[in-house]
Amino acid sequence: MKIKFEILGPPRPKGRPKFFRKGNFVGTYTPTATREYEQNVLTQALPHKPVKPIEEAIRLTMIFHMPIPTSFSRKKKGLAINKFLRPTKRPDLDNLAKIKDALNKVFWTDDSVIVEEYLYKVYSETPKTEITIETIFAKQGEFEYDG
Numbered sequence: 025m026k027i028k029f030e031i032l033g034p035p036r037p038k039g040r041p042k043f044f045r046k047g048n049f050v051g052t053y054t055p056t057a058t059r060e061y062e063q064n065v066l067t068q069a070l071p072h073k074p075v076k077p078i079e080e081a082i083r084l085t086m087i088f089h090m091p092i093p094t095s096f097s098r099k100k101k102g103l104a105i106n107k108f109l110r111p112t113k114r115p116d117l118d119n120l121a122k123i124k125d126a127l128n129k130v131f132w133t134d135d136s137v138i139v140e141e142y143l144y145k146v147y148s149e150t151p152k153t154e155i156t157i158e159t160i161f162a163k164q165g166e167f168e169y170d171g
Contacts, residue, residue: 025078025158025159026156026157026158026159027072027156027157028154028155029069029154030152030153030155031065031068031152032068032152033064033151034090034091035088035089035120035151035152036057036058036061036120036123037114037116037119037120037122038058038119038122038123038125039054039057040055041055062123062126065127066126066130069127069130069131070130073130073131074131077130077131078137079132079133080137080160081137081159081161082132082137082138082157082158082160083138083139083140083159084138084142084155084156085141085142085143085154085156085158086120086144086153086154086155086156087144087146087153088143088144088146089146089147089148089150089151089153090145090147091147091148092104092105092147092149104147105148105149107146109147110145110146111145117145118143120145120153121143123153123155124138131157132157139160140160
């Protein structure tokens with residue numbers, strides 16, 4: 025099975041959890057901006073969800089199309105559009121990848137079924153996130169690990 029879809033809008037990193045104290049109790053909560061972004065991701069992804077969450081091994085590919093900075097010269101913008109120049113500034117790729125938390129228990133049963141993950145940051149005139157979810161059916165002897 026292969027599911028491919030796009031989340032329109034600039035990719036956003038997951039915010040760090042916030043802490044609060046009530047007497048001796050210390051709790052945590054997800055920042056409002058992060059909650060709203062995750063809800064937007066889920067809303068755009070729902071039309072593509074499988075009938076039931078995937079239980080098999082998954083290969084997850086995410087391509088983050090970052091907005092091109094307005095400060096780029098025409099030459100630099102051309103390099104960025106043609107993928108010769110890649111985003112090396114914040115946000116960090118691993119924080120962008122946490123978008124998958126919004127899809128947990130809807131597209132797959134648990135994050136543990138993701139056995140391969142490919143992440144890319146590129147510049148684009150149309151900021152978005154491309155997500156591809158593929159089930160992996162390894163044949164006997166197909167996968168070898170020399171750990």
